[in-house]
Amino acid sequence: MRVILLDIEGTIGDIAFVRDILFPFSRARLATTLSDRWDDTEIAEAVAGAREATGLALETPAAAAAQFRAWMDEDKKITPLKALQGVIWREGYASGELKAHLYPDAIDAIRAWAKRGLSVYIYSSGSIEAQKLYAAHSVAGDLRPLISGYFDTTTGAKGDPDSYEKIAAAIGVSASQIAFFSDAPAETDAARSAGVIAYRVDRTKPVSFRGEAGTTPLIGGFSAVVDSIF
Numbered sequence: 001m002r003v004i005l006l007d008i009e010g011t012i013g014d015i016a017f018v019r020d021i022l023f024p025f026s027r028a029r030l031a032t033t034l035s036d037r038w039d040d041t042e043i044a045e046a047v048a049g050a051r052e053a054t055g056l057a058l059e060t061p062a063a064a065a066a067q068f069r070a071w072m073d074e075d076k077k078i079t080p081l082k083a084l085q086g087v088i089w090r091e092g093y094a095s096g097e098l099k100a101h102l103y104p105d106a107i108d109a110i111r112a113w114a115k116r117g118l119s120v121y122i123y124s125s126g127s128i129e130a131q132k133l134y135a136a137h138s139v140a141g142d143l144r145p146l147i148s149g150y151f152d153t154t155t156g157a158k159g160d161p162d163s164y165e166k167i168a169a170a171i172g173v174s175a176s177q178i179a180f181f182s183d184a185p186a187e188t189d190a191a192r193s194a195g196v197i198a199y200r201v202d203r204t205k206p207v208s209f210r211g212e213a214g215t216t217p218l219i220g221g222f223s224a225v226v227d228s229i230f
Contacts, residue, residue, distance in 0.1 A: 002119070002178075006119065026089060082125070119149075143163075183203065
């Protein structure tokens with residue numbers, strides 16, 4: 001089995017969608033969600049995770065909301081925050097207020113790879129819940145049938161080579177059977193250190209661009225490699 005492993009922000013989707021739409025959407029609804037659903041299991045679990053991460057009591061919805069907002073201000077990629085955001089985004093997608101951005105060449109590539117029998121996985125700093133929502137409510141419709149699985153920071157940091165070794169083990173393939181795509185040099189470097197094939201995506205370049213960033217293949221979009229990978 002050969003595997004395609006995809007980052008989301010800046011790779012298959014415009015980072016501006018996350019920055020300018022998803023984050024403000026969740027921030028505006030943090031306090032109300034915590035207050036109205038304080039005793040719900042998924043909210044309680046997110047708050048419990050925040051308590052564990054900070055060592056703070058966070059005894060009230062207001063105190064918890066302040067902590068989650070602080071993490072957003074610091075752009076922390078921390079699991080309890082991602083979990084809470086995932087809950088809020090789920091409701092936004094369900095209502096039709098949110099529709100996830102995907103680059104056209106990414107949509108075409110995912111469809112082409114799935115048709116060729118390659119297994120497509122997502123590895124994003126967003127929670128698995130958020131990733132599934134993104135795939136289900138994209139501008140191209142529901143792409144979940146084309147996605148074989150999802151990984152997030154519960155597996156490990158994206159800049160840590162061990163994370164890619166864990167992903168390979170979880171899928172049941174050798175690292176060399178995985179091609180990883182990300183816009184972040186630290187992530188592609190980590191993947192390569194683990195033996196994964198890695199491509200850095202630079203969305204400021206034409207989608208057909210293909211070059212190098214040091215010793216790492218650099219592409220402007222998936223048009224450059226969709227037919228040649230593996």
